[in-house]
Amino acid sequence: MPAFYLDSSALVKRYVPETGSDILNALFVRVPAQQMIVSSWAVAETVAALNRKKNDTQMTSTALASTINLLLDETDLCWQPKVDSASVRDSLDLITRHNLNATDALHLHVVLHLQKLLSQFETNLVLVTSDQRLLRAAKAEDLITIDPEQISESELRKFL
DSSP, X not given: OOEEEEXXXXXXXXXXXXXXXXXXXXXXXXXXXXXXXXXXXXXHHHHHHHHHHHHTTSSOHHHHHHHHHHHHHHHTTSBOOOOOXXXXXXXXXXXXXHTOOHHHHHHHHHHHHHXXXXXXXXXXXXXXXXXXXXXXXXXXXXXXXEOTTTOOHHHHHHHO
């Protein structure tokens, strides 16, 4: 079974019902947490997205607090890659090569690095994102991707 790297555009679907939430819920049910990869900055971006939902009155303060606790509980079980200043520096080329923002370039850099590492163990890495620019860049780098807004549960099973 492959490992799955979740960015915040995918991760938020686990905690707020929207298009693609069924796919994220299926991933969390069917894939062991140790095979899911979530960066600390994806968690921070997800908290920011959830807070925007609260600010738009789509979520109460109490619901936000409990959702953040659930997010932290679930992602604490996932593999969280460490990123340092060298990783940030190494991601800069991806910004101009693929016209990405800094965060997406860092996600892409980490995924590319992890894919090289995991391929030594004959394990594929699947990037799970709904960010169209990141998807285009990942496909240009020959990465395996899933857009939870565009895939069915039966198609997801093929990855599992």
